[in-house]
Amino acid sequence: xxxxxxxxxxxxxxxxxxxxxxxxxxxxxxxxxxxxxxxxxxxxxxxxxxxxxxxxxxxxxxxxxxxxxxxxxxxxxxxxxxxxxxxxxxxxxxxxxxxxxxxxxxxxxxxxxxxxxxxxxxxxxxxxxxxxxxxxxxxxxxxxxxxxxxxxxxxxxxxxxxxxxxxxxxxxxxxxxxxxxxxxxxxxxxxxxxxxxxxxxxxxxxxxxxxxxxxxxxxxxxxxxxxxxxxxxxxxxxxxxxxxxxxxxxxxxxxxxxxxxxxxxxxxxxxxxxxxxxxxxxxxxxxxxxxxxxxxxxxxxxxxxxxxxxxxxxxxxxxxxxxxxxxxxxxxxxxxxxxxxxxxxxxxxxxxxxxxxxxxxxxxxxxxxxxxxxxxxxxxxxxxxxxxxxxxxxxxxxxxxxxxxxxxxxxxxxxxxxxxxxxxxxxxxxxxxxxxxxxxxxxxxxxxxxxxxxxxxxxxxxxxxxxxxxxxxxxxxxxxxxxxxxxxxxxxxxxxxxxxxxxxxxxxxxxxxxxxxxxxxxx
Amino acid sequence: xxxxxxxxxxxxxxxxxxxxxxxxxxxxxxxxxxxxxxxxxxxxxxxxxxxxxxxxxxxxxxxxxxxxxxxxxxxxxxxxxxxxxxxxxxxxxxxxxxxxxxxxxxxxxxxxxxxxxxxxxxxxxxxxxxxxxxxxxxxxxxxxxxxxxxxxxxxxxxxxxxxxxxxxxxxxxxxxxxxxxxxxxxxxxxxxxxxxxxxxxxxxxxxxxxxxxxxxxxxxxxxxxxxxxxxxxxxxxxxxxxxxxxxxxxxxxxxxxxxxxxxxxxxxxxxxxxxxxxxxxxxxxxxxxxxxxxxxxxxxxxxxxxxxxxxxxxxxxxxxxxxxxxxxxxxxxxxxxxxxxxxxxx
Numbered sequence: 001x002x003x004x005x006x007x008x009x010x011x012x013x014x015x016x017x018x019x020x021x022x023x024x025x026x027x028x029x030x031x032x033x034x035x036x037x038x039x040x041x042x043x044x045x046x047x048x049x050x051x052x053x054x055x056x057x058x059x060x061x062x063x064x065x066x067x068x069x070x071x072x073x074x075x076x077x078x079x080x081x082x083x084x085x086x087x088x089x090x091x092x093x094x095x096x097x098x099x100x101x102x103x104x105x106x107x108x109x110x111x112x113x114x115x116x117x118x119x120x121x122x123x124x125x126x127x128x129x130x131x132x133x134x135x136x137x138x139x140x141x142x143x144x145x146x147x148x149x150x151x152x153x154x155x156x157x158x159x160x161x162x163x164x165x166x167x168x169x170x171x172x173x174x175x176x177x178x179x180x181x182x183x184x185x186x187x188x189x190x191x192x193x194x195x196x197x198x199x200x201x202x203x204x205x206x207x208x209x210x211x212x213x214x215x216x217x218x219x220x221x222x223x224x225x226x227x228x229x230x231x232x233x234x235x236x237x238x239x240x241x242x243x244x245x246x247x248x249x250x251x252x253x254x255x256x257x258x259x260x261x262x263x264x265x266x267x268x269x270x271x272x273x274x275x276x277x278x279x280x281x282x283x284x285x286x287x288x289x290x291x292x293x294x295x296x297x298x299x300x301x302x303x304x305x306x307x308x309x310x311x312x313x314x315x316x317x318x319x320x321x322x323x324x325x326x327x328x329x330x331x332x333x334x335x336x337x338x339x340x341x342x343x344x345x346x347x348x349x350x351x352x353x354x355x356x357x358x359x360x361x362x363x364x365x366x367x368x369x370x371x372x373x374x375x376x377x378x379x380x381x382x383x384x385x386x387x388x389x390x391x392x393x394x395x396x397x398x399x400x401x402x403x404x405x406x407x408x409x410x411x412x413x414x415x416x417x418x419x420x421x422x423x424x425x426x427x428x429x430x431x432x433x434x435x436x437x438x439x440x441x442x443x444x445x446x447x448x449x450x451x452x453x454x455x456x457x458x459x460x461x462x463x464x465x466x467x468x469x470x471x472x473x474x475x476x477x478x479x480x481x482x483x484x485x486x487x488x489x490x491x492x493x494x495x496x497x498x499x500x501x502x503x504x505x506x507x508x509x510x511x512x513x514x515x516x517x518x519x520x521x522x523x
Numbered sequence: 524x525x526x527x528x529x530x531x532x533x534x535x536x537x538x539x540x541x542x543x544x545x546x547x548x549x550x551x552x553x554x555x556x557x558x559x560x561x562x563x564x565x566x567x568x569x570x571x572x573x574x575x576x577x578x579x580x581x582x583x584x585x586x587x588x589x590x591x592x593x594x595x596x597x598x599x600x601x602x603x604x605x606x607x608x609x610x611x612x613x614x615x616x617x618x619x620x621x622x623x624x625x626x627x628x629x630x631x632x633x634x635x636x637x638x639x640x641x642x643x644x645x646x647x648x649x650x651x652x653x654x655x656x657x658x659x660x661x662x663x664x665x666x667x668x669x670x671x672x673x674x675x676x677x678x679x680x681x682x683x684x685x686x687x688x689x690x691x692x693x694x695x696x697x698x699x700x701x702x703x704x705x706x707x708x709x710x711x712x713x714x715x716x717x718x719x720x721x722x723x724x725x726x727x728x729x730x731x732x733x734x735x736x737x738x739x740x741x742x743x744x745x746x747x748x749x750x751x752x753x754x755x756x757x758x759x760x761x762x763x764x765x766x767x768x769x770x771x772x773x774x775x776x777x778x779x780x781x782x783x784x785x786x787x788x789x790x791x792x793x794x795x796x797x798x799x800x801x802x803x804x805x806x807x808x809x810x811x812x813x814x815x816x817x818x819x820x821x822x823x824x825x826x827x828x829x830x831x832x833x834x835x836x837x838x839x840x841x842x843x844x845x846x847x848x849x850x851x852x853x854x855x856x857x858x859x860x861x862x863x864x865x866x867x868x869x
Contacts, residue, residue, distance in 0.1 A: 060864065121732065121733070121736055122735075122736065124736075125735070125736030125739040125740060126739065126767060126768070128740075128743050128745065130729070130736075130740075132729050132732075133729065210695075210732060211732050211733075212732070213693065213729055213730065213731075213732045213869075215869075219695075223695065226594035226595075226597075226598065227594070227695070227860065228857065228860065229622075229857070305765075306765055308765055308766060309762065309763065309764060309765040309766070309768075311763070313569065375598065375602075378598065378599060378602035378603070379602055381602075382599075382602035382603040382604060382606060382607075383602075383604060383606065384606075385606040465591060465592075465595060466591070466595050466598070466599060468589070469589070470561055470587035470588060470589050470608065471587055471588055471589075472589075473590070481567040481590065484592070485567065485568075486733050486734060486735040486755065487758075487763070488764075489763065489764060489765070
């Protein structure tokens with residue numbers, strides 16, 4: 001029987017005196033300082049700027065807040081249901097096409113929401129239908145963000161799999177019962193982390209809500225800052241966004257705390273999955289096939305309708321754009337995952353409450369809208385003459401730290417502290433435990449984190465747009481410019497390349513995830 | 524006294540030597556490394572890059588480009604201050620040009636070529652920026668629903684007869700902000716606000732988020748009349764959006780009201796340009812009849828003078844500009860935006 005334990009409260013791993021972990025402490029302080037500096041810079045700038053005013057929301061500001069809340073809640077609900085269902089179905093059930101459908105779940109994440117919105121609005125205006133308003137925004141953003149929930153929950157489902165299933169079977173519990181009564185409660189932290197991530201993404205979304213004409217906080221921030229030159233007002237709105245994201249993160253942590261369970265080791269699923277047949281099989285296929293197909297169908301419909309006037313950059317230019325996106329995304333994925341592992345491990349190892357709080361706060365960069373973060377980084381980097389590429393990487397890692405950290409925290413909490421204690425008892429330092437125990441166990445969430453950061457960076461817009469150096473357009477930048485000029489026919493090929501890059505990354509990583517699930521079985 | 528003089532002389536000659544050596548080294552370097560200038564631009568058309576290449580072929584001056592949005596490049600230039608690698612700033616909206624000027628992002632330049640090629644009302648009197656292209660905020664009409672002859676001025680858009688037939692783009696569009704600002708200059712604040720309220724009452728909700736879908740909606744008869752930049756319709760007519768788009772564009776009529784609001788794109792030498800001479804050469808090239816035509820044709824815009832050779836623009840007929848200066852538009856844009864918000868322009 002799997003060793004499941006429930007802890008009353010979190011305790012840091014006991015072991016050698018904290019002095020030995022000075023290097024870890026230093027690294028954590030450095031990473032957190034880098035992550036927090038832009039926010040502090042911004043708040044300072046807003047406070048020191050002349051003519052400080054109190055934040056006046058007004059009817060418009062209120063509408064922006066309400067719309068943002070509706071979006072976050074709506075997208076969170078739909079994302080949680082679809083992401084969890086598809087996560088469990090493709091991890092724990094067997095039905096024809098499962099492997100491919102599992103892979104395909106990454107497609108919607110790879111399709112930038114602003115591209116889908118632009119294409120929908122353009123298609124609609126040709127057909128005489130207006131895609132407009134918050135309902136469409138909820139649907140579209142659910143489509144492009146449910147993958148967060150899917151990836152984190154499916155990883156949890158495959159990890160905590162097979163012995164439970166065995167137990168369920170011997171107790172006569174069916175697939176639905178095993179999902180509801182065993183797998184779901186165990187996956188709650190991951191689902192919560194996924195919903196929180198999608199919520200943060202929604203708070204940040206700009207291009208799609210602009211196209212669909214939905215006034216949100218991120219639009220209000222940009223409007224106040226650049227449109228009205230009211231930086232304090234913009235920072236004030238940004239702080240509201242920050243509060244919303246803090247609530248999301250807080251809710252996720254509370255959820256995780258409630259269902260804190262440790263799972264000894266990892267077990268595979270490959271040999272034992274629920275065989276679905278009949279209507280159950282068809283339902284599973286339908287549920288898993290619809291989102292990826294829709295996310296591909298939107299741009300492909302456009303492509304087919306527009307073959308007669310499709311325009312493209314030269315091949316040379318497309319290759320250059322792709323290589324830049326690829327390079328930036330790889331660099332961002334590596335830097336961010338390393339930083340996230342450091343912070344996640346530190347939360348486990350460092351006893352000082354201050355440092356543990358710091359690791360929590362450091363992940364809040366995701367809450368700062370990209371445009372605002374870009375402003376903060378320009379304020380830091382401009383006077384110092386820092387290289388734009390360096391600033392860009394800094395921005396990416398700051399913004400996506402939470403993306404890779406969320407899954408890691410959830411996964412680390414499944415590893416019982418007794419493992420660490422046993423290792424330290426045997427004389428291992430934290431770095432040895434990290435290398436020999438945690439990293440192998442965390443391979444799955446690290447890969448998922450890297451994949452998410454990679455895909456997010458390829459899609460990322462406001463930071464890249466504001467901070468890139470001369471002659472350094474990326475795919476996303478080019479798509480946004482073409483779409484902004486209302487030249488969808490030119491935007492489509494780079495847009496499809498973005499989707500392709502995301503898909504390639506997913507295809508490259510999925511086998512390792514699958515192996516992770518089944519590897520322990522053979523050992 | 525003698526000693527002081529000789530010391531001074533020694534010092535001076537040493538100084539001169541340093542200067543002459545550094546000049547020589549500088550000249551040597553200049554010969555080795557080609558001059559390079561950085562351009563921050565609110566425009567992004569692939570043909571622009573071809574123009575910059577032509578400029579390099581002519582002058583040997585290399586051009587690095589960062590294409591973005593007006594507001595974003597303004598913020599970037601501001602934050603970079605003296606460290607900015609940009610020599611030229613290109614913006615595509617009159618109000619933004621004025622804002623950048625107010626914030627001291629340009630330096631004054633004098634150029635006989637620019638004074639010849641750019642009409643005085645399309646450049647800054649102190650030479651801080653120079654217009655490059657013109658775009659007209661036009662009224663697009665579906666003749667089956669609205670008689671184009673009934674639209675003679677922007678004021679006619681507030682006519683209650685157009686209730687439920689008028690389509691407008693959101694307030695956020697800089698083109699609409701500049702339009703309202705120019706009306707405030709011409710017709711005063713209260714008349715303009717009454718006009719805005721009248722239009723808002725006529726609007727078929729919701730407001731559009733871009734011009735092309737708005738033009739299509741007029742063509743399909745979902746709206747009778749709308750306000751767009753004429754180059755969007757010219758682009759549709761050119762077939763760039765496909766045969767169906769071209770057919771739709773042929774259903775509408777572009778009406779240039781009298782007088783029309785004309786917005787511009789323009790460029791100036793940045794305050795901390797490392798290469799101001801090379802920078803002004805690029806602006807001269809872009810404003811010259813050759814370069815200027817390329818800049819205008821890339822986007823179906825009007826060149827600085829006349830209509831150019833663009834067949835679609837020729838088809839739209841002539842227009843009379845309202846004569847409101849860029850500075851005036853810039854000074855009223857914020858007030859205009861506030862008024863639009865207060866009067867229900869989404």
